[in-house]
Amino acid sequence: MNLNIRAEQGNTYDAIVVGSGISGGWSAKELTEKGLKVLMLERGRNIEHIKDYENTLKQPWEFKHRGELTNEQVRTHPVQTRHGHYNEYNESFWVNDEENPYVEVKRFDWFRGYQVGGRSLMWGRGCLRMGEVDFEANAKEGIGVPWPIRYQDIAPWYDYVERFAGISGQAEGLPQCPDGVFLPPMEMNCVEKEVKKRIETHYNRDRVLTIFRMANLTVPHNGRGKCQNRNLCARGCPYGAYFSTQSATLPAAVATGNLTLRPFSVVSEIIYDKETKKAKGVRVIDTQTLETTEYYAKIIFLNASTLGSTYILMNSVSDAFPEGMGNGSGQLGHNLMDHHFRVGASGTYEGFEDVYYSGRRPAAVYVPRYRNLGNEKRDYLRGFGMSGSASRSGWQKNIAELSYAGEIEERTKPGEWRMGLAGWGETLPYYENRVWLDHSKKDKWGLPLLTIDAEFKENELKMRIDMKNDAAEMLEVAGLKNISSYDRLSHPGACIHEMGTARMGNDPKTSVLNKWNQLHEVPNVFVTDGACMTSTGNQNPSLTYMALTARACDYAVSALKKGDL
Amino acid sequence: MNRRQAIKGVAVLIGGTAAISTFGLMTQSCSGENKETSAFSDADRELMDTVCDTLIPETDIPGAKAAGVGPFVLMMLEDCHSVEDRELVSVGLSTVEKEAKQQHGKSFNKLAAEDREKLLKTFEGDRAPFLGLIKRLANQGYYTSEIGATQALVMDFTPGDYQACVPLQEGQRAWAM
Incomplete structure (x- = not known):
């Protein structure tokens, strides 16, 4: 190994944050604002806010393939092309699979964004709180291990991160999908409003249709501009109108003067000091020079994404931790989860032909979970939410028919109204859904390959029957016609809500992290990304990572000040 | 060169340019300068x-x-x-x-x-x-x-506001995006 050990002092910070995505950005912001000198490490290149959003102002015709991918891109990105997230509009934000291989025992669609900002640049921006029913489910049902926190522990931190991030939404008073600190909600169009009215009347508000809660600004907020309704978010927003590391947390961290950001830095492992029984620092491979450097700090926040953080812990072996750092429980790498989706229904709406909309709202409408609440007991555990939207078809309708001269008005007028609803369901934690390191295979930095073996099981499959039938039923209730339903079950990973593998819990024998996201066995290492999740809930998880991160940073800094770390 | 050979040519070209950036390849295959690689x-x-x-x-x-x-x-x-x-x-x-x-x-x-x-x-x-x-x-x-x-169609690249329900005007065309 080409060790380049400079003066230790020059490489020493108060805190090291590994990763610069949603949770890493929050760690950097919170720790620097509390006065710590922070080194944030990012394995990919730098992306400067606005300047590096190279496609954000391009008109449709400026894309040679109008958004589609070339055979060459499909060849070099065999995983990223499995679903539609990766496209010509933002292809440079997605990882090159050929250069970043992993092993799939069963198919796992691992979508990655290796750059400053990580996937905060391309995320779906849905922000839903988990509710008490989610935090108590494992304990009540004897599934996995109990969460070490309850809703009341995280609620103030949801408030805290929502205030800063700027979340638009409508309060509905549903405990399973708690209200937050909201900016004004986006509006539903005429058909959506009608569907809302009919569904809520029919189900007596046991089922509610609300506008999705989004990290898109409906009014200017904290110096960031309001959403311009372009719906081109995934290219990077020149108005800073959706929450990303670049638009929100990074400028706040930089403003403190306490942040050092180092891109092109792959963290291969955390260095353990057996004298102090704490982590001493991290070992970094510079992907440009291939030099290895050590950086030191009092506390380390792992925010390298669910599988990235777990990878680093697994690769941090020492006499004290031969099976990976903090893995005394044997749970590290286990209980990998992702939401299951791609199931629902759609139909056409007859009426409202004389109305249209203007602008491209970057948000769906949402039906929060209604199954298995109160006394209801389905033949599966937990539940799902549904999202969808109504719109009028445009030029795409012409593909079905041949168009000819004289029919120009027909070809270019707004088409029929359509609406779909699709489910996003909770996945239970299964010990056997897991990842490990394959030391017989190495990447170009000589690091072992992550191996993934996970699948959906009976509970998810049973839930999908309800998801499909309920979607069709609600559309029917809402007056849609020509309804067709579908179940296109894919594989774990596709939802890009991968969670678990270093779960939180109260018992060090059965969990990796404690209630402060701290390794039970190495108190100055915190993991606050999706790896920490004890269960998935059915809600989009990023808001929960934000809240857990801010909470853990607050704890870490006060413990540091008390001399406990 | 018959069509089948031409198609084969495309495959070889793609296989041989793995190291070139994607954009380089796209420019090349788009310009039509290299007629031999065209299937048409x-x-x-x-x-x-x-x-x-x-x-x-x-x-x-x-x-x-x-x-x-x-x-x-x-x-x-x-x-x-x-x-x-x-x-x-x-x-x-x-x-x-x-x-x-x-x-x-x-x-x-x-x-x-x-x-x-x-x-x-x-x-x-x-x-x-x-x-x-x-x-x-x-x-x-x-x-x-x-x-x-x-x-x-009608192009509105930067709509600004979202107007959820607006009356459809006579002869109004669909949004381009």
């Missing part, structure tokens, strides 16, 4: 122009020809589609030409618009999956072109 002949190109113009003719606004739809369709087939799709379209175009000659005694390109429409209509549906593919790409190419998006 000059005759195919002319025929594709005419087929697209029959699908989306000029009216009070420019049609497929002005919007460059024919070359777009072929470029998409070469850059983004399989050898099988290219073969399907090539054979389909040959069939159109053959039937034009059989029915009218002249090339499809020389037929009156009315006869071209009539002839293409005989290829509808399952009988001619090649035409379905061309239609999809031609519509995509046209309505996402500057002409299609700004003249046939």
